[in-house]
Amino acid sequence: MPRLTVIMGERRTEIPFEGNPTVRQVLMGKQVPVHHPCGGHGVCKKCALRMEGQLSPRSDAEKNLPAEMRLSCTTVLLGDACVWVNQDAMTAIQHDGIMQDVTLNPMDGHVGAAVDVGTTTVAVRLLDLHTGEVLGVETRENPQRAIASDVIGRMEAAMQNEGEALRRSICGAVEEMIGNLCKKAGVREADMRVVTGNTTMLYLYTGKDPACLSCAPFEADCLFDLKEGDTYFPPCMSAFVGADITCAVLASGMMDAQQTALLVDVGTNGEIALWRDGQMLVSATAAGPAFEGGGIQMGCGSIPGAVDKVWVEDGKIRYTAIGGAEPVGLCGSGIIDAAAALLDTEMIDETGAAEEDELLIAPSVFLTDRDIRSIQLAKGAIAAGIKTLMDEQGITADDIDVMYLAGGFGSHLNLASAARIGLIPQALVDKTAVIGNGALSGAHMMLLNKECMEKARSIAAKARTVNLGGNPTFTENFMECMMFE
Amino acid sequence: MQILSDISSALQRGKAKEVVALVEQAIAEQVPAKEILEQGLLHGMNIIGEKFKNNEVFVPEVLVAARAMNKGTAVLKPLLSAEGVKANGRVCIGTVKGDLHDIGKNLVKMMMEGKGLEVVDLGTDVSPEMFVQAAKEQNCQIICCSALLTTTMSVMGDVVKEAEKQGIRNQVKIMVGGAPVTEGFAAQIGADKYTSDAASAADAAVAFCAEMA
Structure with missing residues (x-):
């Protein structure tokens, strides 16, 4: 049988295969950190790897790649071959955050695990249910990324008979993480779990068919609030706004006070909740992967050498790179800072038009004029989502008392830069509370006080979803919010 | 003709009201509707299209220009059909x-x-x-x-x-x-x-x- 040899640093693994699969098909589910952001369609070119051996001829999609580089998703194996995979440093994953104090009135059991299954990352917090003490935290990338990195790609995979593979990969990872934490804490096992995440992630975790989430009219046939064995899944609000947001709202305590409050979780999907006069409006807006470095020519994760801070000093652009390393690319916070700095130095104007094709940020690290357009689309989608919910309530940013920023990206964001490029309203910069991983904190609260389950139910029941797709107010706002003014 | 290039330039700036006023003025000056359409409105929209292709302008600029064009075309429509001008497809x-x-x-x-x-x-x-x-x-x-x-x-x-x-x-x-x-x-x-x-x-x-x- 022919073999594919995978070389990762010092490690060599030989994987036998039958027939003529693509490299992606062979690597899938093999714990190899190769991501396919476009779902293996040969579009994004992020799965380019160095390859040698008996391979199919280069496809059109591979035209502009260096000679030894091939796309894992389109290259077909014709016989023995060799592939080199970077042991690309793990992205820093958000696992802490603020939450509301709860009186101890725990769910049944001795040891509980709060689990946040994100599209990109997974975080587990182990808790002593008798004392409320945190026994440990573990994070890792969502192993489903090896199959497809975005939500749509994963739904598509599930609908093409990979649902069981997706379920096994995430459940296996979570059980392994819980096992590791138990061992470290010296406890036998966790006997209660609260697993939260966006609606699609919970569908895939429980092996449900996500077809109803994949196309219009986007109506989820299950919104959870479900107990299966020793696992509780908190309620989702809609197909787009999941249990992770219910949990983040719970953790923020935004509904506990007489206030007008906004909660925003910026990721590939921006989820937004607006609380005012006893009413909760929620929405999700497709920002795309630009803030995670996807679709940005030199975009990257939070790896050593990623430019993470950019500012202007004496009219010159300055930067820092993670680990003080030689700059290699721009991570999410760096991308937003860089765009703000380019505006301040007038290298781009308020319409996003650029003086040059390549806008230098650090030695050999630049944003292209096309990157600027991707940033405009991404930030426009989030800002327009916020504005559409405010319009629905007839208020402006000045009427908002507090904005809770949830999620890993929000924690590293420079608020002044975010306001400079118009991602968030200027009026909210000084009213922002960064709450970190609110989803995990919400699950944590539920484990320690079972009345929080009731609270989560009431949050989900109160929430009214405002659909943005095909919504004329949103389209109007989107056009306006794409500008940098 | 000056007025046609004025229409084109107002359209490129997305000035719908200005476009409508200029189109009405051109009609009053007996400029054939076909010329107003092709050398005024479509001329301006083509420039926006080229600039969009070259990344010089973005979606919002295209949108406001297109809105201005639609306003201008609405004024022209009855005259175009009277002149027997047909769309390209x-x-x-x-x-x-x-x-x-x-x-x-x-x-x-x-x-x-x-x-x-x-x-x-x-x-x-x-x-x-x-x-x-x-x-x-x-x-x-x-x-x-x-x-x-x-x-x-x-x-x-x-x-x-x-x-x-x-x-x-x-x-x-x-x-x-x-x-x-x-x-x-x-x-x-x-x-x-x-x-x-x-x-x-x-x-x-x-x-x-x-x-x-």
Whole structure:
């Protein structure tokens, strides 16, 4: 049988295969950190790897790649071959955050695990249910990324008979993480779990068919609030706004006070909740992967050498790179800072038009004029989502008392830069509370006080979803919010 | 003619009111409607289209320019039909069933109108039957399908099949586009053309219409 040899640093693994699969098909589910952001369609070119051996001829999609580089998703194996995979440093994953104090009135059991299954990352917090003490935290990338990195790609995979593979990969990872934490804490096992995440992630975790989430009219046939064995899944609000947001709202305590409050979780999907006069409006807006470095020519994760801070000093652009390393690319916070700095130095104007094709940020690290357009689309989608919910309530940013920023990206964001490029309203910069991983904190609260389950139910029941797709107010706002003014 | 270049420049700046006033003035000055359309409105829209292709302007600028053009065209319409001026071709366009993302589709529509094509907008979530029925009833030379989701793009193949089933496949060209769509995919489902951006889509549509005229 022919073999594919995978070389990762010092490690060599030989994987036998039958027939003529693509490299992606062979690597899938093999714990190899190769991501396919476009779902293996040969579009994004992020799965380019160095390859040698008996391979199919280069496809059109591979035209502009260096000679030894091939796309894992389109290259077909014709016989023995060799592939080199970077042991690309793990992205820093958000696992802490603020939450509301709860009186101890725990769910049944001795040891509980709060689990946040994100599209990109997974975080587990182990808790002593008798004392409320945190026994440990573990994070890792969502192993489903090896199959497809975005939500749509994963739904598509599930609908093409990979649902069981997706379920096994995430459940296996979570059980392994819980096992590791138990061992470290010296406890036998966790006997209660609260697993939260966006609606699609919970569908895939429980092996449900996500077809109803994949196309219009986007109506989820299950919104959870479900107990299966020793696992509780908190309620989702809609197909787009999941249990992770219910949990983040719970953790923020935004509904506990007489206030007008906004909660925003910026990721590939921006989820937004607006609380005012006893009413909760929620929405999700497709920002795309630009803030995670996807679709940005030199975009990257939070790896050593990623430019993470950019500012202007004496009219010159300055930067820092993670680990003080030689700059290699721009991570999410760096991308937003860089765009703000380019505006301040007038290298781009308020319409996003650029003086040059390549806008230098650090030695050999630049944003292209096309990157600027991707940033405009991404930030426009989030800002327009916020504005559409405010319009629905007839208020402006000045009427908002507090904005809770949830999620890993929000924690590293420079608020002044975010306001400079118009991602968030200027009026909210000084009213922002960064709450970190609110989803995990919400699950944590539920484990320690079972009345929080009731609270989560009431949050989900109160929430009214405002659909943005095909919504004329949103389209109007989107056009306006794409500008940098 | 100065007034025609004024119309073009007001349109490029997205000044709808100014465009309408200038078009009315040109009509009063007895400039033929066809000239106002081609050397004023379409001229301006073409420049915006080129700039969009070159990344010099972005979606919002295209949108305001297209709005200004539509306002100007509305004033001209009765005169154009009186002069017997016909559109360069007729296209029906929509996002496929299951897909509600219409910004790309709207851009293509604007670019096509900017090239003097008549565009029947079927909106979002359009079934293969609706595409084909519209093409038949309104004599469209081209069906344009847009999809932004990998989960919905397969519907484009159903549009091709439906056109075959209803016996109009050799009378229409089928064009496809959207972020996940590729040239390979278009070939695989038997579509006639894939373009990667709105301006090229409009160019391709004009070429098809000229070919089929």
